[in-house]
Each structure stands twice: as structure tokens, then as C-alpha cells.
Amino acid sequence: MQQDKHTTSHHRGHLPQRPEVKHQDTLDLREFWKTLVRHKRMIFIMSGATLALALLFTLGSKNVYRATATLQIERESTNILNFDFLELSGDIRDTRDFYQTQYELIRSRTLAAQVIKDLKLDDKLSETSPLTSIKQWLGISNKATEATALENAFLANLRVEPVKTSRLVLVHYDSSNPEQAAQIANAVVATFQKMNTERRINTTNDAKTYLETSVKESKAKLDESVERLDSYSRDNGIIIVNGKIETSTSITLNKLAEELLKVEKELAEKESVHAILTDANRPMAERVGALQGNVSYLQTMLKRLDDLKAKNAIESNTNLRKEIRQMEAAVKMEIDVKSRALPGEIENLKNSKRAIHDSIAKAKTEAIKEQDKFIAHGTLRRQVETNQELYQDLFRRLNEVSIAGGIAANNVAIIDAAQVPLKKFKPNMLTNLSFGALMGLLLGISAAFLREFMDDTVKSANELERVSQLAILGVVPEVLNNTPSQLAQLTIKEPKSSVAEAFRSLRTAMRFVLRNDNNITFVTSACAGEGKSTTATNLACAYANAGGRVLLIDADLRNPSLHRTLDIVAAAGLADYLQGNIDTNELVQATAFSNLSLIPAGKLPEDPSELLSSPGMKTLLEAARTEYDQIVIDGPPVLGLADALVLASLADTTLIAVRAENTRMAAITNALKRLRQANVNLSGLLLNRVALHRGNSYGYDYANYYYNDDKQTETGTAKKGVVTTLRSLKLM
Missing domain, CATH: 3.40.50.300 (P-loop containing nucleotide triphosphate hydrolases)
Structure with missing residues (x-):
């Protein structure tokens, strides 16, 4: 046995090596095509079945007619009076949100129920859905939900289509009865316009009622706050002067402050004059100029002294110099007299200043005691002002709402009424069959690749x-x-x-x-x-x-x-x-x-x-x-x-x-x-x-090179020719 294994092993070196086949990383379209060819029967069966179902569905469906009405919906209504506070269209910050809200209002159950009631469609609403017809035929209809089912059927046939880059909206309604389709489409747009007007009027009336109540309440609060303010002012001796709160103490304090300012000013002037007069180094003219009051005679004396000095400069003599000395002595004597009188005046002013300071201190003490009165009075006064502003604003808005009620234009307008359709909207035989064929082909191809994937x-x-x-x-x-x-x-x-x-x-x-x-x-x-x-x-x-x-x-x-x-x-x-x-x-x-x-x-x-x-x-x-x-x-x-x-x-x-x-x-x-x-x-x-x-x-590729059978038919020959052609095109 070992010898046999040795002999077998001896010849294994002459055997062909195992092939190394690499993965194909690229997409091979021919492999896809071959997969489809392998499963062509399943693809054809699924395509045919789907196409047959589409045909049966089309033949079994009712003719549906579509009527269309056109609306124009503005973002905001045109205000005859510029009342910005009254936003009848709501607080909508985004135009897209506004229009989407309008579309949903058209498709609302409230509007559907109103149209059904106005047109009395309880037993006249035609069904376009095959599923609904089958349910009715089988008797699967719940009495408790007939109203809801009617609204659902109504809304299922209603379509809202906005026209791009415009404010126009197309309202479609589908029905197996063309007259009913036009009737309902017109009723929908008319009801929507009416409901929009009623909503705006109701909004105005609600605002007016609310403002009337608010004005009454605000007037009562204002009267009450004014009465409290007046009573407090009388009880505490508070006087309003030029819009300011005044008391006897505050008036006294203001007067003392004025007197103190006056005394301090006069004291500063006296001290400045005394400093100039007592400064012997200053020119005589400057010292005389610092004097206040009736000193014109001194000015005359200075002028005379200047003239003598000028004359002495031209022709100097003893008499002129003597006269100049006498004139200077006289001026100096007058200045000394004035300067000796100033210290007493300065001291008197200082005493007055101290007395005023004492009075101010006493007045401030009294004012501090009255501070709480001022705070309470200020609080009461601010309440009066606030209540007055609120009352005036509400009263103004009430007058504006009273004037604006009913005059704002509706932002919804009917542009085109729906006409009775002359041609059916659906079913479309060509569209349904094309869709069925495409769907069947896609399902077949998907099933083929799924089967190929699952099959190992x-x-x-x-x-x-x-x-x-x-x-x-x-x-x-x-x-x-x-x-x-x-x-x-x-x-x-x-x-x-x-x-x-x-x-x-x-x-x-x-x-x-x-x-x-x-x-x-x-x-x-x-x-x-x-x-x-x-x-x-x-x-x-x-x-x-x-x-x-x-x-x-x-x-x-x-x-x-x-x-x-x-x-x-x-x-x-x-x-x-x-x-x-x-x-x-x-x-x-x-x-x-x-x-x-x-x-x-x-x-x-x-x-x-x-x-x-x-x-x-x-x-x-x-x-x-x-x-x-x-x-x-x-x-x-x-x-x-x-x-x-x-x-x-x-x-x-x-x-x-x-x-x-x-x-x-x-x-x-x-x-x-x-x-x-x-x-x-x-x-x-x-x-x-x-x-x-x-x-x-x-x-x-062995299919085309085997020996031909003499008994093959012309059909077989033709089939081989087709296969050869496909292979030459690399489709098989």
C-alpha cells in the first residue's frame, strides 16, 4: 500500500497546476445580460402578468372626469386703512407656510362637510376608486362612520395644485359624473372664499369686543389711580409745579441753594479784588480797574496822571514832577481806602455763607424725612401715567377697529370657474399599459437578480x-x-x-x-x-x-x-x-x-x-x-x-x-x-x-462548432443563425 502511494505521488508532479483565477473588480455588462437571458422566462411571465393586471384594471375602472377652478390667493389683504396692528391673516413669517396653510384649508374636513351639506351629496357622490366600489359591492360599509367615509371619499377626489411662480391655485375635482365634477369644484372655491371672509369678519368682531372690554377696564383703573394720587398729594402737602413734585421744605431748600450760590459768587469776587488792591507790584491802572462801583473819578485821575507823565517826558521840569507825585499819592490813597473796607465785607459774606449752610443742613434733614412721601407719590404718579397711556392706546385701537370692520378686501379671488369637462381624465389605456409593462419588467428583473443572488x-x-x-x-x-x-x-x-x-x-x-x-x-x-x-x-x-x-x-x-x-x-x-x-x-x-x-x-x-x-x-x-x-x-x-x-x-x-x-x-x-x-x-x-x-x-463557446446534424430542420438552422449573431455581438 505504501509503495502504491509512493508511485502515485511520483507522478503528481506532472499534473497541471491549479489555475489562479482573479476576481473581476469591474462591472461586466455581459454577465448581467446573461443573467437576464437565463431568467427570461420568469421576466416575460411577470411582465405579462403585470400587463394583464393593468389591462384588467383599466377595463374595469370607471371613466373619471376632472373639473378645474382657478383661485388667486394673496399673501395679505389690501388694507383700505393702514392698521398694521390688525393682522387678519395671522402671524405668518414665511410665505411658504402661509400658502401651505391655505392649501390645507381647502382640503379641510370642515370645508368638505359644508360642501356636502350645501350640495346635498349624501347619496349623489360618485365613487372613482375601484377599491371603494368593491367595498360597497361587498357590503363592507359601517353605518356609524358614513359621514366620515363620505368626507374621505370627497377629499380623495379633491386635488389642490399651486401654479409655480404665481399666486394662482388650481382646484381639481374628479368624478365619474362630469356635471357633478364642475359643480363640486365651483362649490369648493366659493365655500373657501366665503369661509375666508367669515373668518376675517369674525376676527374683526372678536377684536372689537375684546377692545371694548379692555377700554372699560382700563378706564376704571385710570380713575382709581388718579383718585389715589390726588388723595395722597392733599394729605401730604405735595404740590406739582411745572410737572415737578414740590413741598415747603423743597421750596425752602431751593431758595437757600440760590442764596448760597449768590453769596459764594460775591465772596469770590471780593476776595479777588482785595488780592489785586493789596498787591503793590501791580500797575496802578490794573489796581484801579479791579475796583467795582463808582470809581470814575479815579479813572479821570489816572488819565490826568498819564497826560502829565507824557508831558514830562517831552519837557521835564520841577513843577511837572511835583504835580505827578501829588497825583500818584492821591490815587494811591483812594486805593488804600477801598482796600481797607474790603476785609469787613468779606467777613460778612463768610458769615452769611455759614448761616446759609446751616439752614441747608436743616432743610436737607427735613427733605430726607419727606423722601418716602416722594417715592410713594412717584409710584402713584407712574401708575396714573401707565394707565392713562394704556387707556388712550386701547381707545384709539377701538376706534380704528370700529372703522376698519368690514372694509378690508378679501385676499381670495375666484379667477376662473370650473367648466363641465368634455373628455375623460382617466383611465388612460396607453399610460396604464406602459406603466404596467414597465413595472412588470422591473419586477421581473428584480426577481431574476434576487434569484441569481440567492442561488449558489x-x-x-x-x-x-x-x-x-x-x-x-x-x-x-x-x-x-x-x-x-x-x-x-x-x-x-x-x-x-x-x-x-x-x-x-x-x-x-x-x-x-x-x-x-x-x-x-x-x-x-x-x-x-x-x-x-x-x-x-x-x-x-x-x-x-x-x-x-x-x-x-x-x-x-x-x-x-x-x-x-x-x-x-x-x-x-x-x-x-x-x-x-x-x-x-x-x-x-x-x-x-x-x-x-x-x-x-x-x-x-x-x-x-x-x-x-x-x-x-x-x-x-x-x-x-x-x-x-x-x-x-x-x-x-x-x-x-x-x-x-x-x-x-x-x-x-x-x-x-x-x-x-x-x-x-x-x-x-x-x-x-x-x-x-x-x-x-x-x-x-x-x-x-x-x-x-x-x-x-x-x-x-461550443454551441456553434459541433458537427451539424443532417436531420436538423430549417427552424433549427434559423435559430442557430440567431444565436450566432447574438454571440458575435457578445450579447450571449
């Missing part, structure tokens, strides 16, 4: 090679309307078929895998039903057709099928041989095909894995290796059974059959994991039953 079966050769890290050695196209026996013999019986060509290609690929003395191939699959028995039979037939001696072994001791496929009746087989019940002469069976022999499975044992791992199986294969050019073993699937691992370890290479669009990627991954853990030699994958005409992404 094998759909792409590149993805399969990337996940398995094995090369795909062959692609077998799908063949319909054939029994398993016919499929197993297609390689020999129909050599020009696409299946035969596929297995010949597989045979060629296997020659590069099996070199030297390696001639044992084990064919298995991840799960049952993936075509491993068909693959083993056709591969053996392909080898036999090439002229080599081929032995086909049915090693599936749990569910054998090769003896039925090749029409051989065998009472004994491999299981009987391994149990020692027969010898090799009874083991190998001839088939109907030249160069091809079969070892059937025989009687099914209780423990197949024990028989397959026995020394007899290894001895059988070693003996067969010398007598046959190729040995093909058909075994059970890998998952869930140990038989496949035993057979894979005995074979030179293992070929895994994968059924396209049936085998799950997870199953392949788990099967390969088990095989690799057993350290077996994996040659590659065979992609089986590939529906090439369905646009699968297997990366092999």
Missing part, C-alpha cells in the same frame, strides 16, 4: 475554477429526450453529436493528466444525480473508440447502474470478488462495444467501504493495470460516504463531475475539502449538462 449553484466557469482551484477539463452540453442508457452510449452510437465531441475533448485532456503508467481514473461527484455514471461510461467509450483496451469498473456498491446502462445481466460482480465468492474469470464481462469490458458491482454488501479498502481491491487494480490501457472507476459521491475517499486513494487521478445549475458551490467546496484531506490526486472538473443555448456564463 454552479453558473460560471470562472467562479467554479476560482472556488475549487481546479481546472475545468471539459464541458458536456445538455441533451434532452434521452434515456440514461442512451446518454451513456452517445459517444459510440452518435459520434457526431456534441456529447461525443465533448468526451473526446475530455479524453484528450486526460492524456495530459495520465502519463507513464498512470491509467486508473476515478470518476465521482459531490452529490448524487450529477452524471458521474454517465461521465464514466462515455469516457470509457471514448477511450475504447480510440482503440485502447478499456476496463470500466462499477465500484458504486450502494447504488450500481452501469450494468443496466450497458444492458448486461450479471449475477456476480466486484462485491462478490472482494468477498472471495468468485475469481477473476467470472468477474470481467464483455460489452456490446469493442475494446470495452465491464466489472459490474455484483450483490450489494452490508459494508462497502470495508470491501473497497481490502487488499483484494488493490490487487485487482494492479492486475488490471497490466492488461488494460485505461481503467475507469465509477464510484459513489463524496459527501456522506467514505467509499469515494478509499477509491480516490487507489486511483492515479480523480475526476469530479459537476452538474451545471444544479450542484451547489458549498457542496463542491466540502467535497474537495474531504478529498484534499485524504491527500488524493485531483485531475480536474467536468462540467456536465450545460445548457449552452440559455446564455450561461461558462466561458466556453
Whole structure:
């Protein structure tokens, strides 16, 4: 056994390496197209069903007519009198909020109920909704909510459409009765205008009532505050002079302040004059000028003295100088007389100042005592002023509201009344069918991609090679309307078929895998039903057709099928041989095909894995290796059974059959994991039953190169031509 493993390992270095397939990071539109082609039937069915539903809905719907009235809604009404305080339209800071409020008022239940009442639409309101009609037909109508249901039906048919970049609003109403549609549309705009006017009038009346009440209350408060102020002033001897609060003490204090200011001024003047007169260094003229009162004679004397000095300067003599000295002595004597009288006057003024200060101190003491009276009086006075201002303002506004009531223009105007519609508004057959077709197409495409996303079966050769890290050695196209026996013999019986060509290609690929003395191939699959028995039979037939001696072994001791496929009746087989019940002469069976022999499975044992791992199986294969050019073993699937691992370890290479669009990627991954853990030699994958005409992404373009069948019809030829054209455009 160790020697066999060594021999097998020796030839593994000549096997092809696992491909390294890179992810495609870019968007592949062809893959999208192929996905749509694979699921085209589902897309067509969903599109057709949706289109049929749209058609039935259109045919079953009532004709609906739309009448339209036009309104003009201004942001604010035109004020005949400029009363800014009276905001009849409300405190709306944003124009968009204002207009949105108007639209909601048009769609309000209050307006709907008023129109229904005015037009008496209790039993005349036509229904346009198919769902509502179905409910009425089934009798699902609650008596307790008939009014609400009527309003809901009314509002469901009412539409408000603002005209962009304007103050116009279109009011639509839909009805199965064209006359009723126009009638209701006109009633809606008229009711809205009326309700808007009433709201404005009610606002004015409410404001007038409120102001009248407020004026009365304000007048009473004003009278009361005036009475309190007068009483307090009389009781406390407070007098208002030029708008100022005065008392006897404050008057006395003001007079004393005036006297003090006068004395201080006079004292400052006397002291200044005394300082000048007593300053001998000052010129005589300046000292004389500082004197106040009747000193004109001194001015005359100074003038005479100046004249004498000027004359003495011209012609000096003794008499002139004597006269000048006498004149100066006289002036000086007068100045001294005046200066000696000033200290007494200054002292008297100082005494007066001190007396005034004492009086002021006493008056301030009295004023401080009266301060609380002033504060209380000021509080009462401010209350009177506040109440008076409030009363005057309210009285003025009451007069303005009385004048403004009813003269403000309505900000809602009806521009165009609704006319009876002549053409139906809906249903629109073309629009509904187009929408239904588009919706069905979108639903179908979404379902296709959802199914593609949820389906993890094998759909792409590149993805399969990337996940398995094995090369795909062959692609077998799908063949319909054939029994398993016919499929197993297609390689020999129909050599020009696409299946035969596929297995010949597989045979060629296997020659590069099996070199030297390696001639044992084990064919298995991840799960049952993936075509491993068909693959083993056709591969053996392909080898036999090439002229080599081929032995086909049915090693599936749990569910054998090769003896039925090749029409051989065998009472004994491999299981009987391994149990020692027969010898090799009874083991190998001839088939109907030249160069091809079969070892059937025989009687099914209780423990197949024990028989397959026995020394007899290894001895059988070693003996067969010398007598046959190729040995093909058909075994059970890998998952869930140990038989496949035993057979894979005995074979030179293992070929895994994968059924396209049936085998799950997870199953392949788990099967390969088990095989690799057993350290077996994996040659590659065979992609089986590939529906090439369905646009699968297997990366092999075999559909147009197989031998043409002489019996193909013109329809088939045309179909191949279409497929060829699509492939040339890279749409398939």
C-alpha cells in the first residue's frame, strides 16, 4: 500500500497546476445580460402578468372626469386703512407656510362637510376608486362612520395644485359624473372664499369686543389711580409745579441753594479784588480797574496822571514832577481806602455763607424725612401715567377697529370657474399599459437578480475554477429526450453529436493528466444525480473508440447502474470478488462495444467501504493495470460516504463531475475539502449538462462548432443563425 502511494505521488508532479483565477473588480455588462437571458422566462411571465393586471384594471375602472377652478390667493389683504396692528391673516413669517396653510384649508374636513351639506351629496357622490366600489359591492360599509367615509371619499377626489411662480391655485375635482365634477369644484372655491371672509369678519368682531372690554377696564383703573394720587398729594402737602413734585421744605431748600450760590459768587469776587488792591507790584491802572462801583473819578485821575507823565517826558521840569507825585499819592490813597473796607465785607459774606449752610443742613434733614412721601407719590404718579397711556392706546385701537370692520378686501379671488369637462381624465389605456409593462419588467428583473443572488449553484466557469482551484477539463452540453442508457452510449452510437465531441475533448485532456503508467481514473461527484455514471461510461467509450483496451469498473456498491446502462445481466460482480465468492474469470464481462469490458458491482454488501479498502481491491487494480490501457472507476459521491475517499486513494487521478445549475458551490467546496484531506490526486472538473443555448456564463463557446446534424430542420438552422449573431455581438 505504501509503495502504491509512493508511485502515485511520483507522478503528481506532472499534473497541471491549479489555475489562479482573479476576481473581476469591474462591472461586466455581459454577465448581467446573461443573467437576464437565463431568467427570461420568469421576466416575460411577470411582465405579462403585470400587463394583464393593468389591462384588467383599466377595463374595469370607471371613466373619471376632472373639473378645474382657478383661485388667486394673496399673501395679505389690501388694507383700505393702514392698521398694521390688525393682522387678519395671522402671524405668518414665511410665505411658504402661509400658502401651505391655505392649501390645507381647502382640503379641510370642515370645508368638505359644508360642501356636502350645501350640495346635498349624501347619496349623489360618485365613487372613482375601484377599491371603494368593491367595498360597497361587498357590503363592507359601517353605518356609524358614513359621514366620515363620505368626507374621505370627497377629499380623495379633491386635488389642490399651486401654479409655480404665481399666486394662482388650481382646484381639481374628479368624478365619474362630469356635471357633478364642475359643480363640486365651483362649490369648493366659493365655500373657501366665503369661509375666508367669515373668518376675517369674525376676527374683526372678536377684536372689537375684546377692545371694548379692555377700554372699560382700563378706564376704571385710570380713575382709581388718579383718585389715589390726588388723595395722597392733599394729605401730604405735595404740590406739582411745572410737572415737578414740590413741598415747603423743597421750596425752602431751593431758595437757600440760590442764596448760597449768590453769596459764594460775591465772596469770590471780593476776595479777588482785595488780592489785586493789596498787591503793590501791580500797575496802578490794573489796581484801579479791579475796583467795582463808582470809581470814575479815579479813572479821570489816572488819565490826568498819564497826560502829565507824557508831558514830562517831552519837557521835564520841577513843577511837572511835583504835580505827578501829588497825583500818584492821591490815587494811591483812594486805593488804600477801598482796600481797607474790603476785609469787613468779606467777613460778612463768610458769615452769611455759614448761616446759609446751616439752614441747608436743616432743610436737607427735613427733605430726607419727606423722601418716602416722594417715592410713594412717584409710584402713584407712574401708575396714573401707565394707565392713562394704556387707556388712550386701547381707545384709539377701538376706534380704528370700529372703522376698519368690514372694509378690508378679501385676499381670495375666484379667477376662473370650473367648466363641465368634455373628455375623460382617466383611465388612460396607453399610460396604464406602459406603466404596467414597465413595472412588470422591473419586477421581473428584480426577481431574476434576487434569484441569481440567492442561488449558489454552479453558473460560471470562472467562479467554479476560482472556488475549487481546479481546472475545468471539459464541458458536456445538455441533451434532452434521452434515456440514461442512451446518454451513456452517445459517444459510440452518435459520434457526431456534441456529447461525443465533448468526451473526446475530455479524453484528450486526460492524456495530459495520465502519463507513464498512470491509467486508473476515478470518476465521482459531490452529490448524487450529477452524471458521474454517465461521465464514466462515455469516457470509457471514448477511450475504447480510440482503440485502447478499456476496463470500466462499477465500484458504486450502494447504488450500481452501469450494468443496466450497458444492458448486461450479471449475477456476480466486484462485491462478490472482494468477498472471495468468485475469481477473476467470472468477474470481467464483455460489452456490446469493442475494446470495452465491464466489472459490474455484483450483490450489494452490508459494508462497502470495508470491501473497497481490502487488499483484494488493490490487487485487482494492479492486475488490471497490466492488461488494460485505461481503467475507469465509477464510484459513489463524496459527501456522506467514505467509499469515494478509499477509491480516490487507489486511483492515479480523480475526476469530479459537476452538474451545471444544479450542484451547489458549498457542496463542491466540502467535497474537495474531504478529498484534499485524504491527500488524493485531483485531475480536474467536468462540467456536465450545460445548457449552452440559455446564455450561461461558462466561458466556453461550443454551441456553434459541433458537427451539424443532417436531420436538423430549417427552424433549427434559423435559430442557430440567431444565436450566432447574438454571440458575435457578445450579447450571449
